[in-house]
Amino acid sequence: MSTLAQLAAETAYTAAEAKNNAAASGAGMAYGLAAIGPGIGIGYLVGQAVQAMARQPESAGTVQTTMFLGIAFTEALALIGFVVFILLKFV
Amino acid sequence: MILGAVHFPPIEDVIEWPAFLFKDSDLLAFNKIALIHFLSLVIPTIVFLVGSRGDGLVPRGARTVAEGVVNFVDTQIIQAAIGHDGRKYMPLLTSFFLFVFFGNITEVIPFFQMPANARMAGPLVLALTAWAMFISVGLRHHGLGYLKEVAFPPGVPKALYLLVTPIEILSTFFVRPFSHAVRLFANMLAGHILLVTFSVLCISVWGASALIIVEIGTFPGLVAFTAFEVGVSLIQAFVFTILAAVYIGGALHPAH
Amino acid sequence: MTTLWILAAEGATDTAPPNPVIPVMNELFWAAIFFFALWAMMKFVLLPPIVGAMEKRAATIQSGKDAADAATAALGEARRDHAAALAAARAEAGTIIGAARAAADERRAVLQAEADAEIAEMRRSAQAEIEQARAEALTGMRSDVASLAVGAASVVLGADIDAAAQQNVIDQALSAN
Numbered sequence: 001m002s003t004l005a006q007l008a009a010e011t012a013y014t015a016a017e018a019k020n021n022a023a024a025s026g027a028g029m030a031y032g033l034a035a036i037g038p039g040i041g042i043g044y045l046v047g048q049a050v051q052a053m054a055r056q057p058e059s060a061g062t063v064q065t066t067m068f069l070g071i072a073f074t075e076a077l078a079l080i081g082f083v084v085f086i087l088l089k090f091v
Numbered sequence: 092m093i094l095g096a097v098h099f100p101p102i103e104d105v106i107e108w109p110a111f112l113f114k115d116s117d118l119l120a121f122n123k124i125a126l127i128h129f130l131s132l133v134i135p136t137i138v139f140l141v142g143s144r145g146d147g148l149v150p151r152g153a154r155t156v157a158e159g160v161v162n163f164v165d166t167q168i169i170q171a172a173i174g175h176d177g178r179k180y181m182p183l184l185t186s187f188f189l190f191v192f193f194g195n196i197t198e199v200i201p202f203f204q205m206p207a208n209a210r211m212a213g214p215l216v217l218a219l220t221a222w223a224m225f226i227s228v229g230l231r232h233h234g235l236g237y238l239k240e241v242a243f244p245p246g247v248p249k250a251l252y253l254l255v256t257p258i259e260i261l262s263t264f265f266v267r268p269f270s271h272a273v274r275l276f277a278n279m280l281a282g283h284i285l286l287v288t289f290s291v292l293c294i295s296v297w298g299a300s301a302l303i304i305v306e307i308g309t310f311p312g313l314v315a316f317t318a319f320e321v322g323v324s325l326i327q328a329f330v331f332t333i334l335a336a337v338y339i340g341g342a343l344h345p346a347h
Numbered sequence: 348m349t350t351l352w353i354l355a356a357e358g359a360t361d362t363a364p365p366n367p368v369i370p371v372m373n374e375l376f377w378a379a380i381f382f383f384a385l386w387a388m389m390k391f392v393l394l395p396p397i398v399g400a401m402e403k404r405a406a407t408i409q410s411g412k413d414a415a416d417a418a419t420a421a422l423g424e425a426r427r428d429h430a431a432a433l434a435a436a437r438a439e440a441g442t443i444i445g446a447a448r449a450a451a452d453e454r455r456a457v458l459q460a461e462a463d464a465e466i467a468e469m470r471r472s473a474q475a476e477i478e479q480a481r482a483e484a485l486t487g488m489r490s491d492v493a494s495l496a497v498g499a500a501s502v503v504l505g506a507d508i509d510a511a512a513q514q515n516v517i518d519q520a521l522s523a524n
Contacts, residue, residue: 065171072330076270079277083368086280090102091366106367118376125377132381132388139393147400148407157397181398182390190382212374216382280367 027088034081041074097295105287106209106280127207131193164188164332172336173343180339183224187217188332191275195324198283199317206324209279211272218272221335226264229342240345271334278327282320289313485521493517 049067053060110120142153150158164185169177194213198206207213229237241263242256293309496517497509 062171065167068326069330069333072274072326072334075278076274079281080270080273082281083273083277086102086367102367103365107365107371110373116373118372120373121377122373124374125381128378128381132385135385136388136393139389139397143393143396143400147396148404150400154397154400158401161394161397161401182394183386185394186382186386186389190385207378210374211368211370212378213382215370216375216378220382276368 023088027085030088031081031085034084035078038074038078042071045070045074097291099288099291105284108205123203123205124207124210124212127194127197127203127205128190128213130197131190131207134193135189160185160189167329168333168336172333173340176343177336177340180224180336183220184332184336187221187335188328191217191331192324192328195279195327196321198279198286198320198324204286206279206283208275208327209283211276214272214276217275217331218268221271221338222268224335225338225342228339229345232343233345237342237345267338271331275327275331278323282316282323285316286313286320289316489517489521492521 046067049063049070052063108123110122112121113119138153139157142150142155142157145154147154161181164181165178168184168188169181173180190213191208194207196206197203198209229241233240242260243252244255244259247255289309289312293306293313296305296309297303299305493514497513500513
């Protein structure tokens with residue numbers, strides 16, 4: 001029986017490992033899905049900003065500042081996904 | 092293979108720092124993060140004090156730096172977000188900008204290599220201050236009507252108030268401080284982990300082979316991302332400050 | 348079987364890693380202390396000199412600009428006054444010259460008239476003298492011519508001729524010239 005117990009101990013799939021596996025896959029999916037929306041949003045935003053700057057070069061300063069503001073807002077959502085990733089992986 | 096030898100340090104080593112003063116106190120433990128906050132107080136004080144010496148008609152030296160910061164906050168943040176009556180919030184917004192900037196830029200400075208804003212303490216204090224500030228400004232200028240104006244924005248058909256009011260209350264009073272803090276915190280934490288990852292990769296790759304050519308992908312990546320993080324530090328300081336200004340401006344003139 | 352459960356139970360109790368999102372008391376404390384100290388320093392000590400110097404510089408530049416604008420305006424006005432005075436002076440000079448010319452013409456006319464009068468006077472007196480001399484010459488010549496003619500005639504005729512009796516013939520001949 002002892003060899004069986006040894007074998008069982010070596011190949012045991014413990015609760016901690018199961019939790020870590022689930023956490024890893026969950027974390028990866030969380031951030032991956034969270035990055036889709038802001039990626040599209042920021043791409044669209046910067047494209048519109050470039051168009052605005054090309055149409056009216058003298059407003060380029062204002063447009064650039066507003067662009068950074070919009071990027072910060074949109075990126076916040078992706079970064080909340082990153083926080084979820086950290087929480088799942090390391091907590 | 093090489094990748095098998097990558098040992099990413101446990102996350103606590105990267106993020107948490109041991110106290111080196113007042114080690115045994117729970118409240119007063121002074122660690123690297125507290126040191127960075129202390130320098131965020133000391134360096135602007137020294138620069139501004141040295142800059143205010145002498146007659147200021149022709150600025151030179153430290154006065155140029157101080158006036159550059161004040162002019163930046165005045166034109167790009169206050170005039171852009173609040174307007175002319177925002178001049179009296181200049182000390183608060185300048186403090187936000189400088190505190191966040193020094194908290195961010197230490198990510199790339201060799202002795203520290205840790206942004207103080209990658210720990211939730213700094214962003215939380217700053218976001219709560221901005222939240223308290225814009226609520227108090229709204230209450231002082233419009234009385235209790237400020238709460239009514241936020242909860243029931245004008246120009247909405249009566250039936251939609253059922254939908255709009257809970258969203259507005261949640262968004263203005265609960266989501267704003269949270270997103271304000273988390274934006275800064277998550278940006279800095281992500282940047283820090285990115286730089287740590289690239290550094291660990293560089294070390295592992297060199298550890299596996301003695302040739303320097305193996306660093307061809309990892310070391311330029313590390314350099315590029317360090318430069319990128321300098322930009323992100325500046326941008327996040329600017330965005331934090333201008334959002335605080337937008338919240339205060341929205342409380343001063345809520346008609347939108 | 349029980350060994351497996353024991354091992355599983357052991358594996359489940361590993362130390363929970365600290366949550367990186369939760370803020371820590373000591374960092375909160377020091378962050379709050381240093382941020383509010385920076386805010387207070389900015390408000391009372393650090394910003395007033397810098398902002399005051401910037402505003403003073405702007406006011407100096409503005410007053411300098413205003414003084415320059417006022418000086419330019421005064422210069423324009425002075426130029427206009429100067430041009431006006433110059434034009435007035437020119438007009439006055441023209442008037443004076445015209446008056447002087449008229450006076451000169453008048454004087455010239457007066458002098459001319461005087462000179463003409465004098466010349467006429469001289470001419471008249473000279474004419475009178477000439478007439479007188481002519482008359483005298485005529486009279487003298489008459490008598491001389493008469494005596495000569497009488498003498499010549501007497502020579503020619505060989506006899507004395509009475510001059511008085513031949514006076515009419517001689518007068519007729521002389522007045523025919």
